[in-house]
Amino acid sequence: MAQEPLYERLAQRLRGQIQRGVLRAGERLPSLRRLGRDQRISLATAIEAYLQLEREGLIEARPRSGYYVRAASLPAPRAAAAHRAARAPQPIRNPALLGVLDVLGRTDVVPLHAATPALPLLPTAALSGAVSRALRRDPAAALNYAIPQGLPALRQRIAQRYAQCGADVDPDEIVITAGAMEAISLALRTVARAGDVVMLETPTYYGLLQAVAAQGLRVIEVPNRPGSGIDAARAAELLERHAVRAAVLMPNFNNPLGSLTGDDDKRALLAACAAHGTVAIEDDLYGELAYSGIRPAPLRAFDRDGATITCGSYSKMLSPGLRVGWALGGRWSSALLRAKCFSTVATATLPQQAIVEYLARHDFDRGLRRLRRALADNAQRYRQAIAEHWPSGTRVAEPAGGMALWVELPDGADGQALFEAALAKGIGILPGHLFSNRGDYRRHVRLSCGLAWDARTEAALRTVGRLASRLL
Numbered sequence: 001m002a003q004e005p006l007y008e009r010l011a012q013r014l015r016g017q018i019q020r021g022v023l024r025a026g027e028r029l030p031s032l033r034r035l036g037r038d039q040r041i042s043l044a045t046a047i048e049a050y051l052q053l054e055r056e057g058l059i060e061a062r063p064r065s066g067y068y069v070r071a072a073s074l075p076a077p078r079a080a081a082a083h084r085a086a087r088a089p090q091p092i093r094n095p096a097l098l099g100v101l102d103v104l105g106r107t108d109v110v111p112l113h114a115a116t117p118a119l120p121l122l123p124t125a126a127l128s129g130a131v132s133r134a135l136r137r138d139p140a141a142a143l144n145y146a147i148p149q150g151l152p153a154l155r156q157r158i159a160q161r162y163a164q165c166g167a168d169v170d171p172d173e174i175v176i177t178a179g180a181m182e183a184i185s186l187a188l189r190t191v192a193r194a195g196d197v198v199m200l201e202t203p204t205y206y207g208l209l210q211a212v213a214a215q216g217l218r219v220i221e222v223p224n225r226p227g228s229g230i231d232a233a234r235a236a237e238l239l240e241r242h243a244v245r246a247a248v249l250m251p252n253f254n255n256p257l258g259s260l261t262g263d264d265d266k267r268a269l270l271a272a273c274a275a276h277g278t279v280a281i282e283d284d285l286y287g288e289l290a291y292s293g294i295r296p297a298p299l300r301a302f303d304r305d306g307a308t309i310t311c312g313s314y315s316k317m318l319s320p321g322l323r324v325g326w327a328l329g330g331r332w333s334s335a336l337l338r339a340k341c342f343s344t345v346a347t348a349t350l351p352q353q354a355i356v357e358y359l360a361r362h363d364f365d366r367g368l369r370r371l372r373r374a375l376a377d378n379a380q381r382y383r384q385a386i387a388e389h390w391p392s393g394t395r396v397a398e399p400a401g402g403m404a405l406w407v408e409l410p411d412g413a414d415g416q417a418l419f420e421a422a423l424a425k426g427i428g429i430l431p432g433h434l435f436s437n438r439g440d441y442r443r444h445v446r447l448s449c450g451l452a453w454d455a456r457t458e459a460a461l462r463t464v465g466r467l468a469s470r471l472l
């Protein structure tokens with residue numbers, strides 16, 4: 001009998017190690033060069049073995065990082081059925097949205113509910129140095145009002161960053177805000193009036209539902225699909241049928257799905273918005289946190305008319321507490337600036353200066369690479385723990401970026417009951433119904449994988465899995 005090729009024998013050995021748990025999900029495999037040296041095989045054989053395991057879905061290549069063991073394959077949650085999401089526009093009617101505030105304030109729980117990278121993943125020491133330096137350098141300026149639009153040096157940095165992903169942005173059209181959330185609220189206030197209809201994704205981030213509720217707007221929902229993102233064809237149908245003033249969308253890593261909408265769908269969405277006079281407001285908060293290392297284009301990169309408003313912030317990349325975000329206002333920039341000025345005058349000066357200081361002295365890209373890698377690792381490890389410890393029939397989305405994990409529990413489960421049971425054990429998660437206007441997703445929960453993978457995190461995931469089984 002012909003002997004198996006060398007690469008297959010090597011693949012078999014590694015396959016066995018993965019199956020026996022010697023190599024665990026999220027763990028990095030030896031580099032190709034090291035494998036070649038250790039096993040005394042050629043680089044080509046090592047590459048072939050890894051490619052074989054990659055085809056089998058056991059390992060994955062991460063650009064500029066290496067090969068990693070993937071989590072056991074878990075089915076993805078099902079997409080929202082289009083007919084369920086296609087009802088007439090409705091006012092925000094999910095009373096649970098008010099209750100989110102209670103859990104966000106809890107500091108006494110394992111925070112699997114908070115979409116924030118753990119502090120060690122953020123450049124905390126460098127940023128506190130930047131705050132001190134900014135204050136020392138010019139205390140009078142740091143403690144005075146900034147100009148309402150925001151510091152020119154910061155706006156220039158933001159424009160440069162967008163240029164790298166194909167979006168031509170003029171620093172003068174940027175308005176600095178207190179986080180992306182303020183940018184989105186100002187954008188809505190600028191383009192819509194109470195009673196107007198806005199299009200949101202389903203599932204969507206609960207903060208967007210709250211912003212829409214605060215302004216008395218009505219909602220129509222377009223499905224976002226695990227793995228493939230916003231259903232652009234469905235969005236076009238809805239825009240055809242209803243007079244929709246604005247569409248608030250997360251093409252780059254929807255929270256809670258972590259899905260990425262492809263460039264063709266982004267173009268189709270923009271074309272449909274343009275055809276119906278709908279303003280696309282893009283929540284690009286997670287755009288820089290692609291696990292592939294390739295920053296996907298924002299909608300703005302495809303928009304030559306300045307008809308979109310792209311919102312972002314440093315919250316998930318540097319610090320959520322500094323509260324520095326932005327809106328790329330395009331043709332709405334003067335109206336946005338007025339809205340900003342009339343509501344909070346200007347964003348706090350010192351945090352803006354601190355970020356300028358940080359960006360001037362530190363390697364932002366290096367920090368981001370580290371963060372992306374850690375989040376990608378965490379996502380795999382968390383998914384593996386869910387596969388091992390949660391009831392069978394549980395489905396988990398595989399995020400392509402960001403830090404949200406969307407979990408669909410088996411038939412008969414209740415996300416709210418699991419949320420309450422977990423909270424009673426000192427573990428924060430969020431019930432799925434917060435991510436829809438009408439309280440859909442009763443069987444879902446959302447976790448954040450921003451927390452470092454350690455014994456406490458693993459124990460918390462095991463406990464929630466046990467609670468989920470018991471509640472069934």
Ligand SMILES: Cc1ncc(COP(=O)(O)O)c(C=O)c1O
Nearest residue numbers: 115179180181205255285313315
């Ligand atoms: C999708 C999404 N948009 C906006 C925000 C708010 O971001 P910021 O802290 O910049 O206001 C969050 C926070 O978790 C989010 O997940």
